[in-house]
Amino acid sequence: MPVIELKNISRSYRNGQVFINALENINLSINEGDFISIMGPSGSGKSTMLNILGCLDRPTSGTYEIAGRRVEKMGDSELADIRNQLLGFVFQSFHLLPDLNALENVELPLIYRGLSGSERYKRSVKALKSVGLEQRIHHRPSQLSGGEQQRVAIARAIVGDPKVLLADEPTGALDSKTSESIMEIFQELNNQRGITIVQVTHEKSVxxxxxxxxxLRDGKIEHVENVIKQK
Structure with missing residues (x-):
């Protein structure tokens, strides 16, 4: 069944004297357990779509449902709850707090849920272990490689058991070998844990x-490509 449904979603805004249609009548249905990639040239609307999916921006028109809940007209506090309860985010630049170690960075979303310190610790260690960083939990971001920092970011994104993981150029700051290891983690999260993944990327191999x-092109879905997996 669909976990995400966009119906006739449009987003427009003014840039000085110019009126821009960032998205035009987007219709998109994403089922539980899907792994979706969004590609397109600069200015195609990729980031705008991801921001709307992540409840970080509101559409100008159309309807958006996530897990059966209409969100396009929710207030800010309701949207914050959706982001905390249903969504996980992974960004190109990691967005880790430099003064916190890996464990403390992963715990952050759970603090906002009001979980006890012991429960936060247990869940955070489990999440870091799932991305192969159980030996690095007390290291700060400056003591970790780029790939390790992205693994911490992934652990932070999944520690609250989100329904949907949203990734914005998750391998954009990494070399090809490290990128492959990160994408293998994504595949495992999708295959083994059933987490729905939506990623924006400019790399076809990713x-x-x-x-x-x-x-995407010019704010519209130009075409849809089904990926044929090699056996």
């Missing part, structure tokens, strides 16, 4: 880790 690629 996009092909997903099941389906949505190609």
């Amino acid at each position: 996009a092909e880790y997903g099941h389906t690629i949505f190609h």
